[in-house]
Amino acid sequence: MTRRLPATASALLLCLAPAVHAQPQPQADDRATVAALDRAYQAAVKANDAPAMARILADDFVLVLGNGTTYGKEDLLREAREHNRQYEQQDELAQTVRVWRDTAVVTARLWLKGTNRDGSRFDYKLWFSDTYVRTPDGWRYVLGQASLRLPE
Template sequence: MRPFRHFPASSSRIAVALLLFGVLSFAVPREARALPHHETHAVHKEIEALEEQWRQAIIANNVGQMDHLLADDYIGISANGTVETKTEALAQRRAGTARVTQLDIRDMKVRVYGDTAVVTSQAHVEGTNGQSSISGNYRYTRVYNRRLGQWKIISFEASRMHDADARHN
């Protein structure tokens, strides 16, 4: 005897696929399936304020403020490719090896993805690292992550910008 069917075989497969898709859609966390979207104005302003706190801490060489803003698992990559942890970055600042006397930020863009914020910007820097000048124009990316309600810097990478004239010579 043949079982009773309400749908043709192809309709049954479609119904099962839709049901499975619906169940899996709720099983995956919202942040994992969401596309990047614009967060509220307040979150963007909070990240911009943290960028300003970081800028002021760098110029004043305020290691305590830097320590507060950096996550314990922070990794930074300088324009010359040097990788440094939070401990290494703070030690270099305490020793006075790296010194920034001017840091002007422009073209800042903040994108927020749930508990992660990505900042891209241009920076004009005046300063030294040991006996070498680090003055110039840079593009950078800084990544923040919200942990226990606080935003912390988890990653940074800088690239030196070169003059159009210098590229042609």
Template sequence: MPYRDDPAGYIAREKLMTIATLPAHTASATVLEAPSRTAEADAAIVSALDLAFQAAVKRNDASAIDRILHPTFYLVLGNGSVVTRDEVIAEARAGLINYEVQDEDPGTQTVRVWGDTAIVTARLRIRGMREGIRFDRLLWFSDTYVRTPGGWKYAFAQASLPLPGEGSERTQAHAGGL
């Protein structure tokens, strides 16, 4: 990447985001400034941030979701419908979904980094209730993060249709979770 050889010191301006773990009832992502020099370090940061996002969705923590999402975030569901940043945050604030499970399956997460862009893929289990209707799904997703002056931000997501078999979708209601 040509800008990495920038004599003005692009690398020195790169930001490293780390996740500060707080008690479960107040857990949130915190941005700390530090230089990042490797794709491996960036991948670890983005991995932790994606897990923090999944936890925030599970808790309906609209403040944490707001801090993690890029201002122009979009989610494309497996059926082609588009969910905006504002819709994701409003859904969390309203507490429309009560999650029993909203977790990446251990060992399925992969993070790939290309400069200021990172893609997370993982299999996600979501189970709970939305407006009195139970749901249970297993799906794959791809989450795109971009490096901003304020750290890594979650900019785009695409979720598969529910996988067949155990845990497949039992309702058509959008259950968020990405």
């Protein structure tokens, strides 16, 4: 004996099928755009280039460090303008970008090396995830989360 779906269920499945298949797939150009934007952001941090950072960061941006400390857009721009750190390295060593429609997440290992304003040196690596959202003005960096420093 063959079981059949009620007519309303069959009709509903036929209506939903095009919607399921019509969902846009992540575009390779979106991944490339966000990857380049995240590398540009790291370069702007390395150069203490607050105007470039401001163009990439969303106004309500939040950075969460591995110890729970949070920073907003203005905190990071102030750090850059005051040149509180001079970077020798602020470079992504590995990067993966995943895109879901208008949201992208960059996961990467970052090497930070340089000198603090007080003369103390730093040299460490960490993992981070940066979340970008597509806006009418282009992709904006909305949320960053950084791990604790990685062991040597």
